[in-house]
Amino acid sequence: LPAINRGEPDKRSEWTVLPQGMRNSPTLCQLYVDAALQPLRKIMPHTVIYHYMDDILFSQSDVFTEDQIGIIKATLAQHSLVVAPEKIQRSRPWKYLGWTITEQRVRPHKLLSNIKISTLYEAQKLLGDLQWLKPVTGIPNTLLYTLQPLLKGTDPCTQVNVTPEQEKAL
CATH class of the missing domain: 1.10.150 (DNA polymerase; domain 1)
Structure with a gap:
């Protein structure tokens, strides 16, 4: 933070949330989440990890154990990223970024059924x-x-x- 009339050195500050309205805020979010995921990518090399902004998808051929989920939560918590319990999906179909993912296909959540327009x-x-x-x-x-x-x-x-x-x- 700038000092009044340059009377002392500027104080350093750290954002706890990303600033809204900044052009580079989405980029900062992507970089921050990616940095938090790097340790997980190293310790879980056979797990596919996709992320876009604050949506993260972990996928592997075996079912995730409670220990693995604990490691994921703890690693993300070290970067002040909290996983809401209701966001953890343990069974199919999985939902990610507006898509429903099953073993057979990937399809959009929404399919248009009503196209009547009056307002x-x-x-x-x-x-x-x-x-x-x-x-x-x-x-x-x-x-x-x-x-x-x-x-x-x-x-x-x-x-x-x-x-x-x-x-x-x-």
Whole structure:
């Protein structure tokens, strides 16, 4: 922290949380979690460890023992990363970053079942889901451009009118 009128050397400080709104905050999070995972990668070489931001997936051919889970928790705790007990998944299907993972397939959590739109909120929700599914399903941008006029407005309760062209796109 800077000293008043440069009257003394600046004091060092350490963040306990990542600053919100900084452009490099996601990068800092990735680097910090990666540094915390490095010891685990060394002591568990046959375990696949994926991480994105604060979501971490540990996978191995054998079931994790309580000792292994304890080691994982303790190692992460040394870096002030706490694992919530409800986030530990012990049986399939496993859920990670919006995907459901089974032994046979990987599929998105959400599958669109209701595409009726009557309010701005429903239009926003549907287009958000379509945007999220676009890379997997191959939905073309032109289809989304057709639906974007539905997003005009600020009140979520505003009624929207779906044109025949938009209905066809849906």
